[in-house]
Amino acid sequence: MLWTALYWGDSTALVRGRWIFIPSLLVSAAFLIAMGIHQSDAKATAKRSPASMSMPERFTLSMAQVEERLEDLEEGVRILGASFSPSLSQRRNLYRESVSGVIEQYRAESLRYRRVHNSLQSLVMAGSAAVTTLAALEAKQWTWPTISMIALGFCVTIATAFTGYYKYRERSYFLQQTADAIEEEANALTLGVGEYLTQPEDQALAMFTQRVETLRNDQRRRQQQLDQPADHAPAPSQSPV
Template structure:
């Protein structure tokens, strides 16, 4: 199953490169045209700028041709799962999961053993929560820095240019950046997501430490402590998912849920 998940990830990247490179090539040409008309509308575009866009376009063309040759040629390169759709790999993964479930049912351990196994898997869950929390904190940090720099850039460009090209184009670009970042920050709420994930990870880790040390509330027999631990951690995970769902709702929907 781990191998199938790896193959699915790799195949997704292959398909993304195969179909995404032409899109990037078109976007490169459009950016080339837009840059010329925004910053150098009534004057010649510098040769260095033309050269940069040309180099990017040639690189994308070469990458696309190379991917096509690798995808449809077996002699040049042995690309794993070439010509195989992602849906077929997902079907193979589902079949493998069904076989695993049937085998697990045949060898199902006792409830105490399952609870002990659940406790051993908890540190991995804490690590996952902390990793996602760090990701959202970095996203929020980059958004804030882009917002600060764009806001400062608007004031600087306004003071420097008065306001013909390329100053007007720079102002449009900076204003667009501020609008997009503000909207994305308000919609995805990376700061709130990072806080919730970090809080859940800290609470789960606190329960793991209490269980290992045998302190309250885990001061009874091992079987009772493991049952209480599994119940508590699952409640925390359900609460975390509920908070994520609330963040995905619009503001009015959040008030109704609360």
């Protein structure tokens, strides 16, 4: 419109187009200002965020570069370990701190293998009972007493197999026995009776800790004996009556 008014000398083109040109110009200016404000806010947020500073580096490094940096860090750790000779007490403390990780690893692996073994053993017992039940279904007249007898026999076989393998009664007995013994020690320490009567507070706590740990160790040994097969497991120190 401006070029038409200047080239052809028609000033009315400006008057006719002002109602379209001016609002369009204002909308475009507002849009550009809003985009500039948004980009400035985004840049300011990226500068304030530590995580955003590491994002480009994390995504631009290749796997080879990451492995190279890891090797450099491991080499630095080895050099630092060779140049620093800790004392005996420090080595013992470091070993004590590392033992907890080893214990958790062994317990996690033991739990995983126990779950797998128990699952397979349950499948074996259920499969054996199912095979026996299916064999009993041949050449039978289907009456309600026959069906009830077969179903009841299957349930009894499953219950007997699981009870004999997992030893629920023995586990319950030994757990309750250990809990009662620990409760007895805790009550004696709290009330100051028995062997805790004449002991100072620090020695009484040390004695209580030692006895509780002994009870817990005995419980763990009994638990391991119950987890062993029947032909290899030694007889527990005490058995439920």
